[in-house]
C-alpha cells in the first residue's frame with residue numbers, strides 16, 4: 001500500500017497573508033526584524049546578522065525534523081516578509097512540554113493590525129483539525145502584554161500555577177519569568193474564531 005506523508009506546514013492563504021515554510025531567502029527579512037530593538041525587547045535585545053544566520057539554520061533544521069517551526073508570515077499582496085507565526089514542537093520539560101506551542105514575532109511596522117491573530121487562527125485550526133492535536137500552549141515572558149493580549153484574543157487561558165523560570169537565565173533576570181497559556185481542541189472550536 002502506498003504511504004501518504006502528511007505535509008505539516010502547507011502553504012496557506014488567509015484574507016491578507018500567505019503562511020508558508022521557511023526558505024534560505026528569508027534571511028534578509030528575518031535579519032531586519034531581529035535587528036529591531038523593540039521587536040526583540042523580550043528576547044534580550046537586537047540580534048546581530050551572524051546570530052540571525054545561526055537562528056535561521058536552527059529553524060530550518062527543526063522544520064526538517066518536525067515538519068514545521070513557527071512558519072513564515074508574508075504579505076499576500078506584496079509577498080513581503082512580515083515575520084513568523086505558528087506552531088512549533090517544544091521538546092523541553094517546561095510545564096505542558098513536550099508538546100506543541102504557538103508563537104509569533106512580527107516586524108514592528110505591522111503590529112496592531114491583527115496579523116498575529118489572523119495567522120494564529122489559521123494554524124490553530126490546522127493543528128486541531130489536520131494534526132489532530134488535543135491542546136496547544138503559548139509562552140510569554142512576564143510583561144509582554146502585547147503577546148498575552150494575542151493569546152487572550154485567541155481564546156487561550158492563563159494556566160495559573162504554571163509560571164516558570166527560563167532555565168538558561170538567572171532567576172533574578174527580568175526576562176526569566178514566563179507565563180503559560182493554553183487552548184484545547186474543544187475550547188478552540190467554541191471560540192467561533
Ligand SMILES: CC(C)(COP(=O)(O)OP(=O)(O)OC[C@H]1O[C@@H](n2cnc3c(N)ncnc32)[C@H](O)[C@@H]1OP(=O)(O)O)[C@@H](O)C(=O)NCCC(=O)NCCS
Pocket residue numbers: 038039040042103104105106107110111112113114115116117118139140141144146147149150153
Ligand atoms: C506580539 C505581536 C506578535 C502581536 O502582533 P499583532 O499582530 O499586533 O497582534 P494581534 O493580531 O493580536 O493584533 C492586535 C492589535 O491589532 C488590532 N487589530 C486591528 N485589526 C484587527 C483585526 N482584524 N483583528 C484583530 N486585531 C486587530 C487590535 O485592536 C490590537 O491593537 P492594540 O495592540 O492596539 O490593542 C507583536 O507585537 C510582536 O511581534 N511583538 C514582538 C515579538 C514578541 O514579543 N513575540 C511574542 C513572544 S511570546
